[in-house]
Amino acid sequence: MSRPEAINQYAYALKQGQRYYRSCVIRGSYPYPQVLDEIFSEEMCAGRSYVGLVDIPMDQIVGTTTAGRKSAFAGNFMPLLEMGTEFAEKWINLCTAHLDTIGIKDPIICSEYMGRFYVTEGNKRVSVLKSYGAETIPGIVTRLIPAYANSQEVQIYYEFMAFYQLSRLYDVSFTLRGGYVRLQAALGYSPEHAWTEDERKTFLQAYRPFRDAFDKANTEALPLAAGDALLAWLKVYAMADLERMTAAEVSKSLTAIWPDLRVLARGTPIAVSTDPTDEKEKPGLLQALGLSKPQRLSIAFFHTFDPRKSSWTAAHDLGRKHLEAAMGERVSVSSCVCSPQNAVEAMEEAVSGGAQVIFATTPPLMDACRHIAARHPGIKVMNCALSMPYTGVRTYYSRMYEAKFIIGAIAGAMAKGNRIGFVANYPIAGVSASINAFALGARMVNPDVRIALRWSCLPGDHVAELLAEGVNVISNRETAAGEGLNFAWEWGAYRIDSQGELQPLASPLWNWGSFYEKVVRSIFSGGWEALSAKDADQAVNYWWGMNSGVIDVYLSDALPAGVRQLADILKSGIVSGTFAPFHCAIRDQAGVVRNDGSAWLSPEEIMNMDWLCDHVDGEIPAFEQLLPASRQLVRLLGLHRDQLPPETEAAP
Numbered sequence: 001m002s003r004p005e006a007i008n009q010y011a012y013a014l015k016q017g018q019r020y021y022r023s024c025v026i027r028g029s030y031p032y033p034q035v036l037d038e039i040f041s042e043e044m045c046a047g048r049s050y051v052g053l054v055d056i057p058m059d060q061i062v063g064t065t066t067a068g069r070k071s072a073f074a075g076n077f078m079p080l081l082e083m084g085t086e087f088a089e090k091w092i093n094l095c096t097a098h099l100d101t102i103g104i105k106d107p108i109i110c111s112e113y114m115g116r117f118y119v120t121e122g123n124k125r126v127s128v129l130k131s132y133g134a135e136t137i138p139g140i141v142t143r144l145i146p147a148y149a150n151s152q153e154v155q156i157y158y159e160f161m162a163f164y165q166l167s168r169l170y171d172v173s174f175t176l177r178g179g180y181v182r183l184q185a186a187l188g189y190s191p192e193h194a195w196t197e198d199e200r201k202t203f204l205q206a207y208r209p210f211r212d213a214f215d216k217a218n219t220e221a222l223p224l225a226a227g228d229a230l231l232a233w234l235k236v237y238a239m240a241d242l243e244r245m246t247a248a249e250v251s252k253s254l255t256a257i258w259p260d261l262r263v264l265a266r267g268t269p270i271a272v273s274t275d276p277t278d279e280k281e282k283p284g285l286l287q288a289l290g291l292s293k294p295q296r297l298s299i300a301f302f303h304t305f306d307p308r309k310s311s312w313t314a315a316h317d318l319g320r321k322h323l324e325a326a327m328g329e330r331v332s333v334s335s336c337v338c339s340p341q342n343a344v345e346a347m348e349e350a351v352s353g354g355a356q357v358i359f360a361t362t363p364p365l366m367d368a369c370r371h372i373a374a375r376h377p378g379i380k381v382m383n384c385a386l387s388m389p390y391t392g393v394r395t396y397y398s399r400m401y402e403a404k405f406i407i408g409a410i411a412g413a414m415a416k417g418n419r420i421g422f423v424a425n426y427p428i429a430g431v432s433a434s435i436n437a438f439a440l441g442a443r444m445v446n447p448d449v450r451i452a453l454r455w456s457c458l459p460g461d462h463v464a465e466l467l468a469e470g471v472n473v474i475s476n477r478e479t480a481a482g483e484g485l486n487f488a489w490e491w492g493a494y495r496i497d498s499q500g501e502l503q504p505l506a507s508p509l510w511n512w513g514s515f516y517e518k519v520v521r522s523i524f525s526g527g528w529e530a531l532s533a534k535d536a537d538q539a540v541n542y543w544w545g546m547n548s549g550v551i552d553v554y555l556s557d558a559l560p561a562g563v564r565q566l567a568d569i570l571k572s573g574i575v576s577g578t579f580a581p582f583h584c585a586i587r588d589q590a591g592v593v594r595n596d597g598s599a600w601l602s603p604e605e606i607m608n609m610d611w612l613c614d615h616v617d618g619e620i621p622a623f624e625q626l627l628p629a630s631r632q633l634v635r636l637l638g639l640h641r642d643q644l645p646p647e648t649e650a651a652p
Contacts, residue, residue, distance in 0.1 A: 006095035010079065010088055013131040017078030024075060032070045033077060034063030036111060036118035044147055051141040053107060057171050058134055061117045061126055065110070069123055077127045095128045104129065107138040114146060114157050115173060135208065152177060167195045171204060171211075174227040176264075183227065186234045206242040213250045217258070222265040232260050235367065235390075236374045256374040259391035263539060270389055271538040272603040274399075276518050276548045294524060299323070299357040300350040301335045302343060302365055313337075315510050316361040316384070322513025327520060343368030351376055357523065358382065359516065363636045369393045380523060385637060387429040387607055389539045396515065399545035400430060400478065401437035401606065403508035403553045405581035406570045407493045408441025410506050410555075411473045413563045414495050418448045421466035421474035426457050426630055427620045428637035432609040437581040438475060439613045445566075453618025457630035472496045478508040492554075504556040506567070514549040515542070543603060547575045582606060587614040610639045 024031035061077065064070055072087050074080055081087045098104045108122025117139070119126055129137050145161070146154050156177055163180035164170070166189075174180065184191060187203070195203075210233070211226035218224075233242075236257055242250065303310075307317040317335065324333050334355070338346040343365050347358060351372065356379060360369050363385040373381045373392030386397040411420050420442055424431055439451045452471055454462035466474055475493040492507030519542070522528050544550045553571065555564055573579030585597040588611040595601065610620065626634060635641055 002096045002099040003092070005099055006092045007083075009095050009128075009131060010083065010092050013078045013091075013127065014080070014083070014088075016076065016131070017074035017080045020074040020076045020078060021080060031075055033073050033075055034116075034118070035067045035070055036063060036065045036113065037067065040113060040144065046145045046147045049143040049145060051112065051143050054139055054141045054168075054170065055136040056108075056110070056117055056139040056141065057136055058126075058130055060115060060170060061110070061119065061130075061137070063116070063118045064123060065118045065120045073123065073127060077123070077130050079127060091124050091127065094124050095131075098128055098132075105138075107140050109140050110142075111144055112141050112170075113144040114153070115160060115170070117141070166193060167200065169195070169200060169203075171207065172227045172230075173225045174231075175223060175225050176228055179227055179231060182231055186231060187239060202243070203239075206239065209247060210242055210250055213247060213254055217251060217254050220262075222261055224261060224265050228264060229254070229261055232257055232264055235260075236370050253374075256377070257392075260389075263389050263391055270387060270541050270604075272607070273540060273542045274544065274603055276544060293526070294356070296329075297331050297356050297520060297523060298354045299331055299333045299359065299520065300347070300355040301333065302347065302350075302358065302360045302368075303335070303337050304339065304362045304364060306337055313361060316359075316512050319510075319512030319514075319516045323516040323520060326513070326517045330524070331520065338365075340364045340368065344371045347372045348375075351379060356380065357520070360384065363388075363633060366390070366393065366636060380528065382519070386543065387541060387637070391539050394540045394542065396519075396542035396544075397430065398510060398515075398548075398551040399543055399606075400508055400551065401433040401581060402546050402574050403478075403551055404434040404475070405437040405441040405574075406553050406567050407475060407506045407508065408438035409445050409570060410441075410559065410563055410567055411438070411475055411493055412442035412445040412449055413566065414505055414559075415442075415446070415449070415473040417470065417472070418446065419450050419452055419469070419471050421452045421454065421463075421471040422616075423454045423456055423462050423466075423474065423476045425455070425477055426633055426637070427455070427626075427639055428634060429607055429639060432612060432620065432639070433582075433606045435616060436586075436609060436613045439616050440581055440584060440586070441570075443615060449615060451613075451616045451618075453612070453616050455618075455621055457626050457634075458621055459627060467496060473505070503558060505559065506556060507554045509552050509554050511550055511552060515544065518548070543607065545574070546571060547577070588612060589614055589616065589619075608639065 021031045072079065072081050079088065079091055094104065104125050106122070106125070108125055109120045110117045110122070111120065112118075122137075122139070126137060143161075146157060148154060148158065156174060156179070159177065159180045160173070163184070166184070172180075172183065181191065184193065189195075207226075207230065210230060214226045214229045233253065237253060241253075245253070301316065301320050303313045303316065305313045307314045320333060320335055324331065334350065334353075336346050336350070343360075344367075347355075347368055350358065358369065358372065358379060358381045360366070360381070360383045363383065366383050366385060366388060369381045369383045370390055370393055372379060373390075377392070380394075381392065382394045382396055384397065385395045388395050408420075422435060422438055424435055435451070435453060439449075442449045442451065452466060452469065454460070454466065456462065456477060463474060463476070473493070473495045476491055478492070493505045495503045495505055497503055519528075546552065553567065555567055559567075570579070574581070580600060582595060582601045583597075583599070584595065586593070586595040588594050590611075591614065592611075594611065612618070612620065620639070623631065623634060623638070
């Protein structure tokens with residue numbers, strides 16, 4: 001009975017091949033398997049490597065090494081020669097063997113170049129097994145190593161070769177750099193971990209259905225590989241979830257993160273809201289969207305530290321109290337202190353209790369926020385962080401650099417000599433802008449000033465070092481809370497007098513209550529939906545400045561009247577928009593002109609500054625230099641977070 005079945009199978013495969021051929025001809029594309037000899041030359045090769053016996057993924061077999069048999073197959077490796085030909089007879093005989101107890105056991109011989117396979121011996125074996133939908137075929141593989149180049153495709157392939165040494169997997173591919181090391185980390189493996197056979201099998205059993213679900217869902221033809229999608233998926237779910245999910249559940253989970261995949265594919269993921277007017281009422285919008293105005297909102301705040309022990313949390317808790325006082329009975333507000341590890345459970349409990357809006361006040365709660373946003377798309381979720389490209393979670397911060405510019409001018413006026421100290425916190429988005437703005441403010445009043453830069457995330461007693469160098473004005477970390485302001489060596493800008501006493505000068509202050517009130521009013525009025533309607537596939541980052549009232553500068557009563565007047569003038573210009581800290585001539589430390597004085601830098605250019613002004617003495621620290629306690633935040637918000645080495649801890 002095997003031969004009649006094999007004949008029927010050839011007839012089926014022939015139709016598939018002819019259909020593929022006709023479709024290619026109509027589209028004007030190449031209808032045959034690719035020929036390696038026609039696309040590859042020795043000049044392109046940096047060497048050859050014998051890989052050995054491999055289970056080759058069928059969908060990565062794209063051609064033949066020579067042109068000898070290419071016209072016998074369509075590009076999908078289905079036959080093109082009619083029944084009754086010698087080729088058809090051999091194909092049918094091979095298929096008969098496959099259907100018998102013997103099966104097709106002999107491995108094919110092929111070359112692999114850039115993750116694609118080209119058959120030297122065994123074309124018909126590939127064709128037969130492809131016609132039955134086989135996932136893999138055994139093959140003896142020789143790898144052709146491409147000459148190293150700066151192209152993204154070649155660099156990703158070199159990353160793959162390192163990954164293959166550990167995993168022996170050809171199945172996973174990426175279109176974005178760093179994917180392989182991030183996958184290794186996401187699975188909980190150290191960078192050097194070599195996979196066991198059981199680990200390969202377990203991964204493939206979960207990954208292949210995910211890949212199929214992604215390919216089926218990708219009707220938009222997003223230029224992403226299933227590996228890219230998996231990494232985005234693992235930001236919300238765990239690999240253990242994938243191992244137990246049904247196909248329908250996997251598809252549903254992909255739908256939940258699809259906006260993030262669109263953002264990932266587009267590469268311009270964040271819409272920046274720089275002005276509270278973005279949130280003003282939009283008459284008729286809610287009705288046009290088929291929505292009604294909410295009459296009352298249930299709002300939940302989540303912190304990682306107790307307000308009694310953290311000035312950062314205390315500032316946000318003051319904001320919560322302001323919101324309750326301003327909105328009265330229109331809102332019910334709860335507050336919870338939780339760790340990132342139990343935040344999902346705490347947020348789920350709040351949602352079950354009716355929470356419609358979630359404010360998470362620290363970046364480490366982002367993963368929990370993404371879980372909630374994916375599982376409850378009707379909940380409005382916000383995280384206090386800067387520049388994070390997740391569509392389901394809006395982020396918010398303030399333009400700290402505006403306040404730092406004013407404080408820089410104060411420091412320049414009050415310093416004795418031409419050196420001023422600046423202690424920055426972390427090399428994350430927005431911090432370089434604060435350093436540069438401070439430096440430009442100081443230079444505005446003292447053209448000869450130099451800024452001695454230190455980092456609190458590096459080892460050392462930085463204030464003591466600066467004092468030992470004769471620096472008598474230092475800008476340290478900003479004060480988070482506005483009430484009970486208590487200057488110390490760790491906070492604000494200050495001068496050291498001849499007796500070594502600290503004299504407060506100024507400090508940036510947050511007024512989160514203003515932000516929370518404006519955002520909640522926008523939810524009531526339709527402003528929230530208006531911002532979403534501009535581009536549903538972009539993440540939204542609120543980056544409000546001094547004109548919103550969210551950020552301000554505390555001025556010490558001891559400041560001389562003229563210096564206070566200067567600070568007030570600068571603040572007035574920034575608030576009115578007639579003056580901007582970076583609207584001036586600027587060179588960086590390498591002498592590159594960053595602004596000739598005529599340009600107004602965009603929010604994105606300011607937010608993502610990874611350079612320092614030419615009169616700043618110091619550098620942005622590398623990840624490996626940071627204190628261990630600082631590294632997690634830099635992974636989340638770092639200027640070059642996508643290029644960081646993977647974590648070695650177990651995956652979440």
